Amino acid sequence: MPPHSAALTRLREHPTTALANLPTPLIQLSRLGETLGTNRLWAKMDAETGFALGGNKVRKLEFVLAPSMLEGVTCLITAGGPQSNHCRVTAAFAARQGIRCVLVTNQGPEGDPTGNALLHRLFGAEIVLAGDRSERAILMDSVADELRAQGEIPLVVPIGASTPLGSLGYARAAIELCEQLDALDDGCSETLVFSASSSGGTLAGLIAGLALLGRSDVHLRGVSADAPATELDDVCRSLAGEATELLGAKIDPGTIPFASIDDQVGDGYGLPTPASREATELFGRHAGVVLDPTYTSKAAAALIAHMRSHGVRDHQRIVFLHTGGAPGLLA
Numbered sequence: 001m002p003p004h005s006a007a008l009t010r011l012r013e014h015p016t017t018a019l020a021n022l023p024t025p026l027i028q029l030s031r032l033g034e035t036l037g038t039n040r041l042w043a044k045m046d047a048e049t050g051f052a053l054g055g056n057k058v059r060k061l062e063f064v065l066a067p068s069m070l071e072g073v074t075c076l077i078t079a080g081g082p083q084s085n086h087c088r089v090t091a092a093f094a095a096r097q098g099i100r101c102v103l104v105t106n107q108g109p110e111g112d113p114t115g116n117a118l119l120h121r122l123f124g125a126e127i128v129l130a131g132d133r134s135e136r137a138i139l140m141d142s143v144a145d146e147l148r149a150q151g152e153i154p155l156v157v158p159i160g161a162s163t164p165l166g167s168l169g170y171a172r173a174a175i176e177l178c179e180q181l182d183a184l185d186d187g188c189s190e191t192l193v194f195s196a197s198s199s200g201g202t203l204a205g206l207i208a209g210l211a212l213l214g215r216s217d218v219h220l221r222g223v224s225a226d227a228p229a230t231e232l233d234d235v236c237r238s239l240a241g242e243a244t245e246l247l248g249a250k251i252d253p254g255t256i257p258f259a260s261i262d263d264q265v266g267d268g269y270g271l272p273t274p275a276s277r278e279a280t281e282l283f284g285r286h287a288g289v290v291l292d293p294t295y296t297s298k299a300a301a302a303l304i305a306h307m308r309s310h311g312v313r314d315h316q317r318i319v320f321l322h323t324g325g326a327p328g329l330l331a
């Protein structure tokens with residue numbers, strides 16, 4: 001019996017709006033593994049959650065946009081960068097529901113919108129421009145006030161859906177991943193997972209799920225897209241604790257081997273580095289897998305750097321959690 005079976009039952013039965021195609025595949029990247037010196041490299045393909053081109057935001061929004069949250073709601077408001085994957089999925093959901101969507105984003109480059117910026121508009125979202133990233137949260141609240149004055153009932157979806165509730169999407173994903181790992185029957189006793197990390201909900205959910213399962217054999221590396229590692233560590237651990245409290249459980253996030261890595265950020269958020277470009281080429285050429293410039297290419301660069309400097313230990317597998325983002329490559 002796992003240590004927190006009542007909380008796990010609550011997690012499995014928690015009401016959601018079903019959006020994702022689950023389980024996402026766990027695939028072996030044999031050729032890419034060969035070029036990196038291992039036959040134990042895998043990818044958990046959350047790029048293929050499906051809804052509105054997929055990615056990790058779909059799992060989080062299944063909880064944040066659960067039916068009880070949407071009662072009476074006539075408009076969704078959220079925020080992100082001009083190439084935000086989170087804004088894309090939120091806008092597509094509003095389109096499918098037939099409700100308004102207002103996106104608070106920063107100004108993108110001049111010219112016709114491309115990639116996610118194009119999709120935000122295709123899904124019919126209204127765009128409100130924010131001067132800089134720090135302005136976005138305040139602007140969402142003032143947009144909400146304006147809409148209320150117009151008689152709308154807005155729901156503000158926090159950036160990245162990285163709330164304790166949204167993180168539960170990745171706690172559930174941890175259960176799904178563990179079931180797939182256990183079915184491999186390959187004699188490995190330890191798994192090292194690399195994932196991109198920014199607002200922290202993805203890693204927080206994984207920490208929470210693994211702690212509820214009591215799985216200290218799965219080690220997590222959250223590869224930062226922007227923030228310093230110490231800051232991101234704190235965000236992830238506290239979100240993980242709050243997420244499990246929603247399920248009536250108290251975990252010690254310290255029991256799960258987890259660390260944030262910030263040595264792939266380079267010149268900053270969304271800016272490619274030589275290593276992220278190389279990762280994009282290797283994953284494309286040797287695996288047919290599309291990485292994005294902001295998140296997954298940097299997470300993959302961290303995985304490659306780890307394998308080159310440490311190799312793969314006996315009885316260890318490496319898993320790349322592919323969190324999506326392909327529209328960003330085409331922007």
Ligand SMILES: *Cc1c(COP(=O)(O)O)cnc(C)c1O
Pocket residue numbers: 055056057085086160162196197198199200201202203292295296323324325
């Ligand atoms: C948002 C996003 C992330 C970061 O996930 P968080 O839960 O915000 O840490 C990683 N990869 C992609 C493709 C994303 O869109």
